[in-house]
Amino acid sequence: MEFDWLTFGFEIVNFLVLVWLLHRLLYRPVLAMIQRRRDEIAAQARAAEARQAEAEQCKAEYDRRLEDWAGERAKRRRELDEELEAERQRRLQALEAELAERRQREEALASRQAGQARESAERTALALAGRFAARLLAAAAGPDVQARLLRLLVAELGALSAERRAALRAALASAAAPLEVTGAYPLDDAQRAELAQALAALTGGSAPAMVFSEDPALLAGVRLTVGAWQLGANLQDELQAFAELVPADG
Amino acid sequence: MEGSNLLGMPGIELGSLRLSESLFGSLAVSLLLVVLAALLGLRLRAAPGPWQTAVEGLVGAAEATVRVLVEDQAPRVLPFVATLWVFLLCANLVGLVPGLESPTRDLSVTAALAVLVFASVHWFGIRAGGWRAYLRHYLQPSPLMLPFHLVSEFTRTLALAVRLFGNIMSLELTALLVLTVAGLLVPVPILLLHVIEAVVQAYIFGMLALVYIAGGMQAHERLHGEGG
Numbered sequence A: 001m002e003f004d005w006l007t008f009g010f011e012i013v014n015f016l017v018l019v020w021l022l023h024r025l026l027y028r029p030v031l032a033m034i035q036r037r038r039d040e041i042a043a044q045a046r047a048a049e050a051r052q053a054e055a056e057q058c059k060a061e062y063d064r065r066l067e068d069w070a071g072e073r074a075k076r077r078r079e080l081d082e083e084l085e086a087e088r089q090r091r092l093q094a095l096e097a098e099l100a101e102r103r104q105r106e107e108a109l110a111s112r113q114a115g116q117a118r119e120s121a122e123r124t125a126l127a128l129a130g131r132f133a134a135r136l137l138a139a140a141a142g143p144d145v146q147a148r149l150l151r152l153l154v155a156e157l158g159a160l161s162a163e164r165r166a167a168l169r170a171a172l173a174s175a176a177a178p179l180e181v182t183g184a185y186p187l188d189d190a191q192r193a194e195l196a197q198a199l200a201a202l203t204g205g206s207a208p209a210m211v212f213s214e215d216p217a218l219l220a221g222v223r224l225t226v227g228a229w230q231l232g233a234n235l236q237d238e239l240q241a242f243a244e245l246v247p248a249d250g
Numbered sequence B: 001m002e003g004s005n006l007l008g009m010p011g012i013e014l015g016s017l018r019l020s021e022s023l024f025g026s027l028a029v030s031l032l033l034v035v036l037a038a039l040l041g042l043r044l045r046a047a048p049g050p051w052q053t054a055v056e057g058l059v060g061a062a063e064a065t066v067r068v069l070v071e072d073q074a075p076r077v078l079p080f081v082a083t084l085w086v087f088l089l090c091a092n093l094v095g096l097v098p099g100l101e102s103p104t105r106d107l108s109v110t111a112a113l114a115v116l117v118f119a120s121v122h123w124f125g126i127r128a129g130g131w132r133a134y135l136r137h138y139l140q141p142s143p144l145m146l147p148f149h150l151v152s153e154f155t156r157t158l159a160l161a162v163r164l165f166g167n168i169m170s171l172e173l174t175a176l177l178v179l180t181v182a183g184l185l186v187p188v189p190i191l192l193l194h195v196i197e198a199v200v201q202a203y204i205f206g207m208l209a210l211v212y213i214a215g216g217m218q219a220h221e222r223l224h225g226e227g228g
Helices: A005-140 A143-158 A162-174 A189-203 A235-249 B021-041 B050-096 B107-129 B131-139 B143-181 B188-217 B219-227
Strands: A179-183 A210-214 A221-226 A229-234 B011-014 B017-020
Touching: A005 A235, A005 B017, A005 B021, A005 B050, A005 B107, A143 A189, A143 A221, A143 A229, A162 A189, A162 A221, A162 A229, A179 A189, A189 A210, A221 A235, A229 A235, B017 B021, B021 B050, B021 B107, B050 B107, B050 B143, B050 B188, B107 B131, B107 B143, B107 B188, B107 B219, B131 B143, B131 B219, B143 B188, B188 B219
Parallel strands: A179 A210
Antiparallel strands: A179 A221, A221 A229, B011 B017
């Protein structure tokens, strides 16, 4: 091992030159490049932070708008609910009114139908009663019944009102034909005399001329006819009047 | 060129000057580094390739290491310390190439580097705090410590030179002896150890230089701290 001063000196110079060259050629450019890259990264980081801040601001704005929209939506929903409730109430009331009206119509219809049914039943009952009465009276009709009816007629003639009595006198006076007396059975002389006497008392003079005839359809009793004026006391007229008048009265 | 021997330093005679082979090796390593640095430095791109990425990583790691000790003075110290690391790593590994020898197996080379470290400690220390403050730290904490400081400066510089020289020279000598005695493939583990030792010694030399420089630059701060 020996020490070479020449090598020692050249080595010092060599290393110092190497330091200078590497500093110029390597360290400074590489460090500058690294620093530039760091600056770019820092700039990008700042830009990213700015964008992030902007994005957060946009997000805050978006959230605020969402809240506004949610509030507006809730408000519109409440208004819609209120409108729907009002419409529901209105339609419910209309439906209830319609139902009430329909119920009234149905009740009126049911009442009318019940009345019609009752009337129909009454007419049917009356018809049945008329037929029953006609059959019963036809079975019970006879000269004795006619005699009682004739006495009833005579009594009725005596009890006529002044107006009807005047009308009967006018009809007898103006009639060209004699008074037609129709009976279900022939009248005997006593009955005819009794009738003539009653008519004479009615007219206040002599008895009017009378024509006697028979009609079995009367069942029993007599019918007086002069012109358009009729006075009856027989079962047929009574049954017919019963059949026509009783339903109207009822 | 003379033939190499185990301990000697064959050289080249240029007239009256005798240039050692280690000096040529050192120059060759320096030239290689300069060429590579020029090629790489002229081709730096914003989007780095693999080589640029690796170099940026190494330079960045070196800059970070220097900044840990000297903080804002790192740009001033980095070129010297990083060049120590790079040059010593390449110079230590040259010995792995058959027929070549590591320049750092020459005490003259390692002593030159150690003297440069010694000088740089004072240079950076004086630039950092002024020569009065720098020199005053030799008298701290007591003027009686001056001899010890001076011995420390000398011994640590000597230790730098001898440590590097001894390790590299002994490794190459060991490999040469084993190769001579045992055969071709037997020294392979020794060569692998050489790689590790080359990296470790380069790191130790540069790191110690950095620590010494940082100590010199922070001497005035210690004085202010103690005075305050």
